Amino acid sequence: EELAVVGSWSSLPLHNQYEAPFWNETLPAASNGEITVALTTHNQMSLGLGDIYPLLGQGVYDVAMTVADYAVSDAPELEGLDVPLLALTADEARAMVDAARPMVSDIYRDRFNSHVLAIAPYPPQVVFCNHEIAGLDDLEGLKVRASGRMTAKLLEALGAEGVNVSFAEVPGALQNGVVDCAVTGAGSGYSAGWWEVSTHLLPLPLGGWDSVVTAMNLDRWNGLDSATQDLIQEQIITNFEDPAWASAQDALVNDVACLTGNGDCPAGEARSMVLVEATDADLARARDVLTGEVLPDWAERAGGDWAERWNASVGQVVGVTIE
Amino acid sequence: MERMMLMRLRRLNRSVALLVGLMLLLCAAVVLLDIILRQVGSSLGGTDEISGYAMAIATSWGMAYTLLELGHVRIDLLRTRAPAFGRAMFDLFSMVVMTGVVVLIAIKCWPVVARSWTQGSTANTPLETPLIWVQAPWFAGWLWFAGMSAVVTLLAASLIFRRDFEGSEEAIGAFAEQDTLQ
Amino acid sequence: MIGYVAVGLLGLLTLSIPVGIVLFLLGIGVDTFFSPFPLIRGLGNMVWSASNSATLIAIPFFVLLGEILVRSGIAARTYAALDRWVSWLPGGLVHANVATATMFSATSGSSVATAATVATVAMPQAEKLGYDPKLFSGAIAAGGTLGIMIPPSINLIVYGFLTQSSIPQLFLAGLIPGLGLAVAFMIITAIICSIRPELGGGRRTFPLGQMLRALIDLGPIIVLFALIVGSIYMGWATPTEAAAVGVAGALVIAAAFGGITRNMIVESVLGTVKITSMIMLIVIGASFLNFTLASAGLGRELESFLSGLGLTPLYTILVIVLLYIVLGFFIETLSLMVVTIPIIVPLVVELGYDPIWFGILMIVMIEMALITPPVGLNLYVVQGARKSGSLNEVMLGAIPYVLMMLAMAAALIAFPSIALWLPQVLG
């Protein structure tokens, strides 16, 4: 079997440390050479972010993996997979993802004609500010660049003003004050030099964990014999998903250390951003806003019985109920 | 007759292009307004999203105008060396191929629009723009381009059939020649 | 596959099929012959994603800005003013072409728009004064390429976007190499015209009073540059938004110089739509071709080729430069960047090179691609503005400037601080 696989951002650690070795080496070896893989990434193909899963569903390639949030245009119910601020550690995030998995599988089957193989994390999306802040409350009145619709809505509900700036323009925008704060992965912010143009780091997952979903075209999946299906499914969980999650917490700790100088930085020179600790009161308020405004808003957008299903699964795990 | 119709098409597409240009001007004005509002601590929000849609629609609707103004870049190294009949054949062949490709593009754009329609897709942004609102006019632009391309090809073929090479040169020739004719 | 694309491209282009359409045809061919997957199903999505772009709207804005400057007569005045100041050099007015292109580069984000602007004002002069058409038009095509090196630059915006590097830093890094190239262009012009004076036309000198009075006519462009670049560095606008600021500024300046009429606005707008659609058909076709090439494994072909050579970092960079020269014959600006960045830049960074520095080196290579046949958009833009003569003349005239670009690439490799000094000092 030759599989055409489209990976996530080629420059990020998830691809280089986990995706590429798994598809190029681990899986072909485990299948004794029965399965061969042609691996590229969506940015190398210059695919539009919203096109990745729809094209997978049409069978343009066999396997694709990217941030689930890129696909919410076609599937607003998918936003429930990655609700910001509910999971503060990697373990909590994984528990959330596991609870959401049956819903995600249904969504991918119905919307994208695909079978979900694995869900792995990008590092959490934290807040960089070129403005003095002491906590979440201080975002009120600031101009914040968010990625993803639910984060933007949460920021609006917190009294911040959402500004649309593309990733590449963020450093300039921060430096000049076009935005006061911006949300991205701690590691991406470190390697893209955001520490040069911002002073304060709020290591709360305000943008969620950016779950990366690996899925296979459903016709292709159904065409495989069950032994091959089992092999792929088992291999991808033990050799891709598990290790990716296992390193996620360490990665966050290391990235924060690199940005603030509190602790060892294995990636290079440590920087000296001010680490802002969120208080329990901050978090309580954020949860109120989530359950009172942002999640009900999502329930309406998603329609159907998605809110009930969410309450019964993810909601149970994190102790939140959509009213 | 053909020349007359080509003239009319040119005039029609000039009006379309003017509308497209006005849309772009409007878009620049909105971006500017957003910049000014940001200085006083406010913002329209979503101007870059709207710019993207404007660009997509402007692009598809501007294509036919550029076609009729002979603006799509062609390489005429061999073509210029051919006699009038040969040049007309180069042009006709090029138009037939172009029409085929553009018709194919229009056909392949349809599933994109259809998907947004059936799934009720909305943009992954706070504006939640229903994509069908912007993809329908974008798709219509490609249909327009495909239709124009086909009609111009037929008119030019008819001119060539009547051995009116000067007329076909004006309709589907290469840019430099068009200028020297004036 | 690389061979197929090269041969197919040449063949179809010589049949004088529009360039954008040829790129689509090649994409369809790659899909049919080299890919087991039904890539054609992605065509519609590619067309939508490539054109629904808030970054690319900078193209019509910058084109419109140029059209307004041309049609209000500001461009002609700038050209005349620079003629007073630089045409005493051997080569005469050819220097004014380069100098005007340099100034317009400082207000324009695109090389095509820069070349189109300068060609429109300069071509009538060439015919009037009896210049050799080769060097004269070659200088415009080459000078125009500075549009993407001297800030603002659409291509540096795209590079920053794709490599996650800082755009203001890239802009700073491009300034010295951009000005350096402009000086190099003028030096090579002077050298050529000293050896063969008949290529350059007469040297022209003007009285000091005229020269000083001409300075006023440089005002509008300097103000516009300050407005566009200033609005970025003052934090008013992002680099793409700055294009809209430029349009507004150009309109105000044109009005101040008494050049705004209804007819002029209509013609500017029509010209903008025409050029934008022309560029976009190529950009969209290139994005579909990229998609099919990447899916069919061009990235792997290139990657295994480069890593299989087992070269030292310096030799790898030289091979990459060579690769860009060859690809640059056939592929154009944005497409060339989008195809190669995801493959080449990680490799270069792994070798220990600075991504900002490599961005500038890549821009030099892309500038070169703009004026090398058979696919060189600036050549066609300049040819489009001429009333007679063949494309070959423009191609021949561009050759000396291609050599200067190669020299600049070598200088950047030998002395990276040409690009990196300014961002280090000011960033």
Ligand code: NA
């Ligand atoms: Na420029």
Ligand code: NA
């Ligand atoms: Na070229």
